[in-house]
Amino acid sequence: MQVVDSELRTQAFQLLRQLLLQADPARMEQWAGLGLTMTQVRVLYTLQMEDGLAAGELAERLGVQPSTVTRIVDRLVRNKLVAREVDESDRRLVRHRLTKKGDDVFREMQSMGREGVSKVFARLSDDQVRRVIEALSDLNEAIEAVASEGQG
Secondary structure, three states, X not given: OOOOOHHHHXXXXXXXXXXXXXXXXXXXXXXXXXXXXXXXXXXXXHHHHOOOEEHHHHHHHXXXXXXXHHHHHHHHHHOOOEEEEEOOOOOOOEEEEEOHHHHHHHHHHHHHHHHHHXXXXXXXXXXXXXXXXXXXXXXXXXXXXXXXXXXX
């Protein structure tokens, strides 16, 4: 494992902070326009990736208590974005799935996000985009390594 120079680490933190501060208000505005909170967006994203999770599994993925998931999902169910279905093989389990409307909202969020990022990437050369990909891949690998250490 390499030790990162303190000055480099500080510069990296500052750039990442600046990036997130500039990106988050735009995303939050888009989500608010759809009537969603960040936590609700996380639920939609999680269910898009792993359809049919039970409340406990969903809570685990989100790092929250099952009672918190219940309150969040209640609102998504009222808004017809998520449906609850009894598991046929174990009737004690209730599975959560995106509805057609929920899937449409998720795809709209994805489209809006891609549109914004595409505008940014259009200002970069192919070489710059390759460097971004390489740096993001490195950052993702480091994040996954830290996460797996925490689980082990």
